[in-house]
Amino acid sequence: MTSHRHVWVDASAGVAGDMLLGALLDAGADPRAVQHAVDTVIPHAVRLNPTTVTRAGLRAVHVDVQPLTADLPQRTWPAIHDLLFRSDLPERVRERASAVFARLADTEAHVHGIPADDVHFHEVGALDSIADIVGVCAALEELGVATLSAGEVAVGSGRVHTAHGDLPVPVPAVAHLAQGWRVRAGGTGELATPTGMATIRALADRCEDLPPMRIDTIGIGAGRRDTPGRANVVRVLVGAPTPTAPSDSPGDPAVLLEANIDDLDPRLWPEILAALLRDGAADAWLVPITMKKGRPAHTLSVLCHPDHTQTLRERIFRDTSTLGVRETGLRKHALPRSFIDVEVADGSVAIKVGHRRGVIVQVMPEFDQVAALARRLGRPERQVLAEASAAAAAAGLVIGAPVPGHASPT
Numbered sequence: 001m002t003s004h005r006h007v008w009v010d011a012s013a014g015v016a017g018d019m020l021l022g023a024l025l026d027a028g029a030d031p032r033a034v035q036h037a038v039d040t041v042i043p044h045a046v047r048l049n050p051t052t053v054t055r056a057g058l059r060a061v062h063v064d065v066q067p068l069t070a071d072l073p074q075r076t077w078p079a080i081h082d083l084l085f086r087s088d089l090p091e092r093v094r095e096r097a098s099a100v101f102a103r104l105a106d107t108e109a110h111v112h113g114i115p116a117d118d119v120h121f122h123e124v125g126a127l128d129s130i131a132d133i134v135g136v137c138a139a140l141e142e143l144g145v146a147t148l149s150a151g152e153v154a155v156g157s158g159r160v161h162t163a164h165g166d167l168p169v170p171v172p173a174v175a176h177l178a179q180g181w182r183v184r185a186g187g188t189g190e191l192a193t194p195t196g197m198a199t200i201r202a203l204a205d206r207c208e209d210l211p212p213m214r215i216d217t218i219g220i221g222a223g224r225r226d227t228p229g230r231a232n233v234v235r236v237l238v239g240a241p242t243p244t245a246p247s248d249s250p251g252d253p254a255v256l257l258e259a260n261i262d263d264l265d266p267r268l269w270p271e272i273l274a275a276l277l278r279d280g281a282a283d284a285w286l287v288p289i290t291m292k293k294g295r296p297a298h299t300l301s302v303l304c305h306p307d308h309t310q311t312l313r314e315r316i317f318r319d320t321s322t323l324g325v326r327e328t329g330l331r332k333h334a335l336p337r338s339f340i341d342v343e344v345a346d347g348s349v350a351i352k353v354g355h356r357r358g359v360i361v362q363v364m365p366e367f368d369q370v371a372a373l374a375r376r377l378g379r380p381e382r383q384v385l386a387e388a389s390a391a392a393a394a395a396g397l398v399i400g401a402p403v404p405g406h407a408s409p410t
């Protein structure tokens with residue numbers, strides 16, 4: 001299936017992992033495919049049971065996550081990362097699920113004052129949270145969703161009982177995740193959970209009211225509670241973005257962290273770069289330099305969203321030998337992009353299509369998928385890459401062509 005759709009999430013009555021999963025199944029994601037993706041990460045551990053329910057008189061889908069095992073281990077963030085990366089999930093599902101967990105780990109680390117690698121997921125790391133997060137990411141893939149945005153989030157008010165004891169609402173994790181997003185109380189009780197809020201913050205590009213779009217399908221997901229007079233549901237509107245008139249966007253805020261380092265064992269660099277990316281860096285790289293006193297050294301550069309600055313700064317101080325980190329505030333202009341699958345020699349490869357004002361300006365096969373397919377077929381990567389590029393061109397994915405699936409701005 002082509003994958004160029006946009007989802008707008010209406011969290012104006014709150015958001016939780018199971019609500020989002022219910023909404024995406026209601027919007028048409030195949031429950032068997034979603035169950036299969038979850039089984040890929042935690043085999044024979046849970047069964048997803050979607051049922052139709054009513055909430056304050058509105059029909060919605062609730063997903064009950066039924067444990068099939070009594071083994072409910074607490075897992076650290078690196079352990080969950082390993083589970084995800086050892087599994088056979090499609091690349092984008094793995095990346096998205098990992099981004100949500102990274103966001104949760106970053107938040108828990110901040111709230112509890114510990115390093116992200118030491119975060120133990122208990123309430124938010126039990127099997128049902130892995131099922132919710134992997135399930136949501138698999139359902140997005142099933143629906144061919146390339147981009148997400150979400151509106152103002154109702155977080156709730158009052159107090160709630162948790163594994164940390166009695167907490168104010170929004171709970172600390174949700175309050176931390178909500179920085180930079182539009183929120184309001186919207187009612188009593190815990191309306192937004194850490195998993196729901198982290199999913200929005202990790203996967204949605206921006207906070208916006210309903211954008212101009214052609215709506216293909218709508219899904220409504222329910223939590224457990226049924227509050228009279230206020231439907232405890234999240235809605236997803238799935239469709240195609242409508243190009244708007246060109247504007248001079250100011251770009252998105254970003255931070256560049258840098259350090260010049262001349263005394264680190266070079267064998268440590270690959271894992272440091274990988275850990276920085278796991279912790280939420282948009283990119284992390286090394287440039288060879290010659291420092292004062294003629295010493296060969298490296299500049300470590302880490303580009304990130306401002307929300308991740310603190311975690312990444314901590315990581316740099318902890319894992320490298322630097323005595324200082326420079327920080328520069330930037331603005332980043334990223335082209336909107338879609339992923340469109342093309343058939344190539346006994347497999348398929350996602351083509352990343354960068355576009356501007358509804359017109360394709362960049363077409364590139366996802367190289368990890370090319371490499372995986374080449375390995376599976378025992379063929380040279382350059383042949384599979386050439387075939388993927390040819391298949392993309394044959395599918396009309398060429399520079400200057402309109403982006404498939406974009407509604408015209410009439």
Ligand SMILES: O=C([S-])c1cc(C(=O)S)c[n+]([C@@H]2O[C@H](COP(=O)(O)O)[C@@H](O)[C@H]2O)c1
Pocket residue numbers: 016017108111121122123124125129160161162163164167171172173174190193194195196
């Ligand atoms: O598991 C942890 S560490 C946890 C942290 C916090 C903080 O705000 S800190 C809150 N909670 C509560 O757990 C339940 C389940 O949350 P999900 O995101 O898994 O649905 C919820 O009441 C949270 O407020 C857990």
Ligand code: NI
Pocket residue numbers: 108111112164173
């Ligand atoms: Ni916590």
